[in-house]
Amino acid sequence: MNKHSCAVSRRQRRGAVRLLLAMILLGVFPLDVLLPSFPALAAHFGRSPSDIALSISLFAVGIAFAQLLIGPLSDVIGRKGLLLAGMSVSLLGALGCVLSNDYTLFLVFRVMQAMGCGCFVLSQALVQDLFEGQERDRLRILMVTATGIFISLSPLAGTFLQATLGWRGSFWVFIALAAVVLIKTWRLLDNSRPVQNGPHLGFIQSYRRVLSNFPFVGYWLISAFAFACHFSFIVTSPLIFMEQLQMAPYDFALILLIYGAAYVFGGLLASVLNRIINAQQQIFTGLSLILLSGLVMLYLATNHELSAAAVLVPMLICTVGTTIARPPATSRAMSVFAENAGASASAGSTIIFICGGLVSALISLGPANLQATLGYGFVVLSGVSLLLNSVIGRRVSNLRSNPVMPGGDH
Template sequence: MDSANPVATTRQRRGAVSLLLAMVLLGVFPLDVLLPSFPELAEHFRNTPAAIALSVSLFAVGIAVAQVLIGPLSDVIGRKGLLLSGMAVSMLGALGCVITSDYTLFLIFRIVQALGCGCFVLSQALVQDLFDGEERDRLRILMVTASGIFISVSPLAGTFLQATLGWRGSFWVFTALAGVVMFKAWLFLESSRPAASGTPLGFHEAYRRVLGNFDFVGYWLISAFAFACHFSFIVISPLIFMDRLQLSAYDFSLILLVYGAAYVVGGIVATLLSQRVSTGRQIVVGLSMILLSGLVMLYLAANHALAPATVLIPMLICTAGTTITRPAATSRAMSLFPENAGTSASAGSTIIFICGGLISALISLSPANLQTTLGYSFVSLAGVALALNSRISHRTSVLQATATVEPESD
């Protein structure tokens, strides 16, 4: 951004923020908003809801494959062209899903849509490119907060779209939002390749460089463990509230709205902390809150009958901790290789995707009490993450001390 032109800079910054928030919102639609439409989709394609669920799994695989390629490629050719191309491909896939009446073609178009959505991994790289210092940290807090809110309201939005526009409604809205993101990217992003020192690294070399760094992987694992706590709850929440407690879909949606409020509180606390303490301290505070939430959940599970409050109270604490931890850990990780921001974002997103998926699957398949399993998981994940953060901090202190002693000895 050109600091010599403050008007243009302000306009670009506002445009970039609105673009990033639109990308966060758009990332929710292909998965969460479609869930209430599973029965009608199954009827339309003359298949079972379980078969329709396969489209979700294939979509996730498609995104994972695409983002691994898109990140390093964006370090070489730039973000704008890839983002515009990704939006165009995702819109093509969404429109294909709307017009087809064949289940196999529907799955193919969902994969096409997912491959286009892989460009959303560029959001973290764009934050690294376009913003600096505290502004960058605050924006990451805003994005995590917005993501949690969008996920929380998505079941209610999906129910509304299903009731008014049918199962095609989510695809039409996705297409419209993708068009908005495409226009904003064309308007506010520059076409030049991100500034980098030296010769651009090859695909394998770039990944080997970032994934071979202990601190980089460690910070992303901390962010991934915090995300896994949130994602695990989202995955098993229908089992707890609708299956065990027999709540209606509407009541379940309202509970998730309350859950979304915790992201707002967490975002406010994270913003205040970012102005007063280092990102390292923010990580400790956030993980400590997740650890506390696990202990509270175990206490309530052991001493009180299962009820919405016994699950929501510890989850509100956990979510606030997640909102504090993830932006701080992400900022630490992304700052290590700014010249390979695309590769860093892709590698980190893949780590988060794998950890969140595996941990949530293990919790959902647990034969024990889900509430108790969730509590033990929070305690374990927070404990490991705190130990990992302590190890990284110790390594950094040793390296700084060594760097100070060597010049003095010379």
């Protein structure tokens, strides 16, 4: 009986891993894969590319708003129903985009798709619910690695879909994937609610509780700053490689494939480090590599002409550091309020979203020398994160020496 239960549990865990990876892939499709189709969308709707870019902004706003509601609500009513509802809404929104011939209607359906995609914030809550200990940490390493690989492959996939299926191609693929994931979610997850060790809290109370905790916010900021380094490069990479270095779109896609390989190496190294050093040391190692990448970037920008290698080499170092630092920081943040995993995931995702957007916008709007601006950004972000990691470490050590009630303002 016990052996059978363990076997079922192993099958469920394997299914959960596949489900989580599919959710990460679905999160990439509505944004990154669509970018090569901007000119085609502008031609179809008779609008300028800047008007089409508005759909990306509205999509981001829709996700941000939806996830703020979905996370705390999932702590009360459970994850499965919200995931099924969210994926159904996103599927219908994508279908509406495919059938739209009016730009305003297209924007409405894009917001609808975004509101549904807000359910993907529950991926971190599901990790907290279904896995424990080092298995949970290893899975978060895999998720960060997969995110980087999917994003790196996106321009090439988007170019292929645009060439074969037109601008609707990414939406059709999203619809097919969402339908498969919806069925998998319905079959894999049960209807049980998350374990609640404390009182049920409303939205405002939940966020007030988690955001008043310094280690929680600090760990999420570390994860957010590491992500911002990666996201800033993704946002500015077309400007550097395609505008300044005059690379063809296909060559640019190949550059990002090499960038994606760094996520694979970083994930393997992070898995090894997860077994031999503690989370605080893993975070320090990853952030130190990001700091090193910033210094290398600044040296190359000052002493050498702009080239693909002068940008890519420090970015490979940065990517390995990001892959090492983010998973333990996320795990430590999520463990602070394990009984409110939904609200914790939503708060953390919002912090990451805000930091990534603001930092990437500042860098992309900065001086003409984007290479040097990236380098300065990496040095500042990694330096602040190293300081946060040190302060949190001392704070946690003091709390262990003088324990207080969990969830308080400390």
